[in-house]
Amino acid sequence: xxxxxxxxxxxxxxxxxxxxxxxxxxxxxxxxxxxxxxxxxxxxxxxxxxxxxxxxxxxxxxxxxxxxxxxxxxxxxxxxxxxxxxxxxxxxxxxxxxxxxxxxxxxxxxxxxxxxxxxxxxxxxxxxxxxxxxxxxxxxxxxxxxxxxxxxxxxxxxxxxxxxxxxxxxxxxxxxxxxxxxxxxxxxxxxxxxxxxxxxxxxxxxxxxxxxxxxxxxxxxxxxxxxxxxxxxxxxxxxxxxxxxxxxxxxxxxxxxxxxxxxxxxxxxxx
Amino acid sequence: xxxxxxxxxxxxxxxxxxxxxxxxxxxxxxxxxxxxxxxxxxxxxxxxxxxxxxxxxxxxxxxxxxxxxxxxxxxxxxxxxxxxxxxxxxxxxxxxxxxxxxxxxxxxxxxxxxxxxxxxxxxxxxxxxxxxxxxxxxxxxxxxxxxxxxxxxxxxxxxxxxxxxxxxxxxxxxxxxxxxxxxxxxxxxxxxxxxxxxxxxxxxxxxxxxxxxxxxxxxxxxxxxxxxxxxxxxxxxxxxxxxxxxxxxxxxxxxxxxxxxxxxxx
Numbered sequence: 115x116x117x118x119x120x121x122x123x124x125x126x127x128x129x130x131x132x133x134x135x136x137x138x139x140x141x142x143x144x145x146x147x148x149x150x151x152x153x154x155x156x157x158x159x160x161x162x163x164x165x166x167x168x169x170x171x172x173x174x175x176x177x178x179x180x181x182x183x184x185x186x187x188x189x190x191x192x193x194x195x196x197x198x199x200x201x202x203x204x205x206x207x208x209x210x211x212x213x214x215x216x217x218x219x220x221x222x223x224x225x226x227x228x229x230x231x232x233x234x235x236x237x238x239x240x241x242x243x244x245x246x247x248x249x250x251x252x253x254x255x256x257x258x259x260x261x262x263x264x265x266x267x268x269x270x271x272x273x274x275x276x277x278x279x280x281x282x283x284x285x286x287x288x289x290x291x292x293x294x295x296x297x298x299x300x301x302x303x304x305x306x307x308x309x310x311x312x313x314x315x316x317x318x319x320x321x322x323x324x325x326x327x328x329x330x331x332x333x334x335x336x337x338x339x340x341x342x343x344x345x346x347x348x349x350x351x352x353x354x355x356x357x358x359x360x361x362x363x364x365x366x367x368x369x370x371x372x373x374x375x376x377x378x379x380x381x382x383x384x385x
Numbered sequence: 386x387x388x389x390x391x392x393x394x395x396x397x398x399x400x401x402x403x404x405x406x407x408x409x410x411x412x413x414x415x416x417x418x419x420x421x422x423x424x425x426x427x428x429x430x431x432x433x434x435x436x437x438x439x440x441x442x443x444x445x446x447x448x449x450x451x452x453x454x455x456x457x458x459x460x461x462x463x464x465x466x467x468x469x470x471x472x473x474x475x476x477x478x479x480x481x482x483x484x485x486x487x488x489x490x491x492x493x494x495x496x497x498x499x500x501x502x503x504x505x506x507x508x509x510x511x512x513x514x515x516x517x518x519x520x521x522x523x524x525x526x527x528x529x530x531x532x533x534x535x536x537x538x539x540x541x542x543x544x545x546x547x548x549x550x551x552x553x554x555x556x557x558x559x560x561x562x563x564x565x566x567x568x569x570x571x572x573x574x575x576x577x578x579x580x581x582x583x584x585x586x587x588x589x590x591x592x593x594x595x596x597x598x599x600x601x602x603x604x605x606x607x608x609x610x611x612x613x614x615x616x617x618x619x620x621x622x623x624x625x626x627x628x629x630x631x632x633x634x635x636x637x638x639x640x641x642x643x644x645x646x647x648x649x650x651x
Contacts, residue, residue: 289488289489289490290490290491290492290493292486292490293484293486293490293491293503293556294492296451296479296484297480297483297503297504297506297507297559297563298476298480298506298507298563299506299507300507302511302515303506303507303509303511303514303515306511306514306515307492307503307506307514307515307517308492308503311492311494311495312492312493314494315494
């Protein structure tokens with residue numbers, strides 16, 4: 115412990131330079147941020163006035179929507195089930211495809227760097243294209259319906275899951291892998307026996323997250339004709355059937371809430 | 386400490402040293418000489434403690450013995466193979482060589498038994514490893530190794546639920562399951578409390594009684610004197626002492642640690 119040598123008020127304070135390079139950099143960043151937001155405001159054509167005139171219109175729809183229509187409930191429930199099924203099949207297919215890719219795309223276990231970089235580029239490309247865009251392409255390729263949605267979800271989720279899994283693999287402590295490799299065991303054995311038990315819980319957690327995310331995403335995939343409740347949503351909006359629209363929105367809310375809570379509960383159980 | 390009958394080794398093996406280091410030199414340019422002309426042999430069934438202050442060259446010596454660091458000059462032969470002659474020699478030497486780490490390096494979510502079975506991985510078909518279906522004889526062998534280190538009753542416990550000392554003993558059982566001729570332990574008790582250190586070294590001692598050779602670097606002089614057969618002391622990259630543990634008095638060894646009037650805790 116240092117002893118007190120001076121009284122308060124007698125200690126020399128560190129010198130603060132007002133125009134240091136750091137301070138200058140801070141000002142430059144502030145100016146650039148200001149320019150960015152003002153340009154964005156214009157490009158996005160933000161017009162609060164139009165929101166104000168549009169609000170009464172929406173309020174009118176809301177008034178007309180009550181009570182929600184129940185006559186078509188069976189078909190709407192079927193479409194909701196379709197949405198959940200699309201997400202489940204798409205996510206599972208993506209997970210199976212991501213399994214080999216995540217090993218190649220994890221720096222600490224990749225068989226070779228010559229494969230590592232192409233694998234990274236490939237999964238970044240998959241991740242970069244939204245499932246909505248993929249679904250649009252697949253509707254053109256395989257026709258209207260939920261299968262196009264499944265393919266859209268699978269391709270985007272493939273890249274996203276593989277990337278998060280690869281990161282989970284890269285974050286595990288290297289010691290146990292080194293110890294297993296030092297016994298003379300082959301790479302496949304080390305990955306299967308020493309790596310997998312360590313990353314499995316976080317991999318399942320990532321998979322559940324994407325299933326939950328995809329249920330939410332697939333509620334709108336129908337808008338491009340890729341099946342599910344989104345298709346009914348678009349039809350109702352086009353025909354201005356507001357009570358039916360309200361039923362659909364309520365169904366989506368209930369589904370998403372239930373799935374979110376289930377997924378969260380499952381993920382908590384993994385820890 | 387070890388039973389006498391276990392110290393009797395077959396004549397054919399006792400002739401051949403388990404490890405031989407000759408005129409080993411390793412420099413880290415520009416100014417550090419980690420090892421300078423180090424020579425010693427390890428006979429089968431010996432427990433050799435390598436002592437020395439931090440920076441004496443202990444870790445470099447271990448890295449040269451395991452083939453992780455290439456020496457600038459000199460030869461290292463382990464189980465009769467010159468490990469720096471070819472990658473093949475290194476690989477076949479490594480099968481007979483087991484490593485013990487300061488941080489134990491167990492697979493956290495697997496049981497003690499499953500961690501010991503890591504020692505069998507090289508000899509088990511890949512499909513069995515993937516499905517984690519080992520044969521009864523492998524499981525029995527692993528349980529026997531756990532018994533040697535006194536942990537057979539914790540076989541089903543997850544590794545991350547064991548204490549540090551217990552984890553290190555599981556690591557020793559893993560080395561035994563590998564059926565290695567020699568166990569190299571770099572600072573095996575450096576992150577353990579005194580009581581666990583004693584149980585871990587006692588487990589290494591039991592390993593020696595099954596015929597394995599142990600080379601361990603240690604920090605505490607009294608532990609080396611209590612558990613090792615022989616003490617090799619390094620200082621500034623040179624061997625300053627190499628004698629039977631019983632022949633060295635505490636004062637001689639403590640001098641190894643004295644540097645500029647400062648004494649490290651021993």
